[in-house]
Amino acid sequence: MKIGNIDIKGQVFLAPMAGITNEAFRIICHELGAGLVYAEMVSDKAILQRNERTLQMIKVNKLEHPISMQIFGTDVETFVEAAKYVDQNSDCDIIDINMGCPAPKIAIKSQAGSFLLKHPQRVYEVVKAVVENVRKPVTVKIRIGWDEENINCVEIAKYCEQAGAKAIAVHARTRNQFYSGKSDWSWIKKVKKNVSIPVIGNGDVFSCEDAKRMLDETGCDAVMLARGAQGNPWIFKQIQHFLDTGEKIEQPSLDEWQSIIFRHAELLLNLKGERVAASEMRKNLAFYFKGKPEATSYKTRATQINTIFELKTLVNEYIDYYNNYNNNFVK
Missing domain, CATH: 3.20.20.70 (Aldolase class I)
Known part of the structure; x- marks a missing residue:
């Protein structure tokens, strides 16, 4: 085209x-x-x-x-x-x-x-x-x-x-x-x-x-x-x-999901600095959590992050929680 x-x-x-x-x-x-x-x-x-x-x-x-x-x-x-x-x-x-x-x-x-x-x-x-x-x-x-x-x-x-x-x-x-x-x-x-x-x-x-x-x-x-x-x-x-x-690709693995969130955050950090990047990633992170199993409380916490470190900590906490809950991540 x-x-x-x-x-x-x-x-x-x-x-x-x-x-x-x-x-x-x-x-x-x-x-x-x-x-x-x-x-x-x-x-x-x-x-x-x-x-x-x-x-x-x-x-x-x-x-x-x-x-x-x-x-x-x-x-x-x-x-x-x-x-x-x-x-x-x-x-x-x-x-x-x-x-x-x-x-x-x-x-x-x-x-x-x-x-x-x-x-x-x-x-x-x-x-x-x-x-x-x-x-x-x-x-x-x-x-x-x-x-x-x-x-x-x-x-x-x-x-x-x-x-x-x-x-x-x-x-x-x-x-x-x-x-x-x-x-x-x-x-x-x-x-x-x-x-x-x-x-x-x-x-x-x-x-x-x-x-x-x-x-x-x-x-x-x-x-x-x-x-x-x-x-x-x-x-x-x-x-x-x-x-x-005509074929479907599998949903991203938990590792791929984490990798994209971290890359998104790092790109924003380099573009706008930490204060603005963290602020903008609050709504983005809530969307990334949307539909994820057992993620309701994490979506709420996502709206409260103030640093990229806090964002990464929250995502890693969810991964640890979910891996303990179920070894197979399903979107």
Whole structure:
């Protein structure tokens, strides 16, 4: 699969998630089979203001290619200037325009993200202007519409293609659904039938079977995982192997599980320092413990760690406990 001039291996991508898909997690997911990783969204205005935290967020590690950098905003002019800065100052491979974020802070207060779905002409103008001013391929991530009465993803997708977008990702929920209810994959199929650029399906992919069913039912070119990858980064390798062979890979051993958690923590430590790394690993560690046998109390304790040493101690305690409880680790 190609997005513009960028070759993508595989059909399983990591979705952008605010506060989650930082460099450390992107590297982990890439190493475990993600064909394309998306950075967490950055504000066009923050880029133009040269906000130090935002400028750090657009930096790319050589271990995470191919990678897409996602920008959100509302005005054509600021979108263009921010995209030009990313194009010239980030080593990302693709620039993605966020037109799907449902958060009130973004979609209502800032009139960005999924708010733009209410204004198809502005969608066209933003995408066209960005495409004309950058060298990297431009893609767009959308939802199927603002609400059930205003589902317009096919129209939006056509505008994006006409404006020069090289791919479009469709989260098959409306903005008003947020993450509740069931995603409606039929709209991904309708978008795929109406554009010639690659279509990436998103929404309710949590297993190998989900991914294959989405590809089969919609005809989309790739699937994008968000919540399904949290605490479960090896799902990318599992899904891709299943798509390639029809066979399932065994769940990671307890040693592999420990190794990934420690690598995630060390990458965050090197990236952000111990205080921030420990803070961010609290929620990550809770996700890593999710579904593990006899792990309820460990999930609670995971939210209280203050150092990487405490994290490693807690994980090792769980391994000792579980090995004493049962010699065979089952996820």
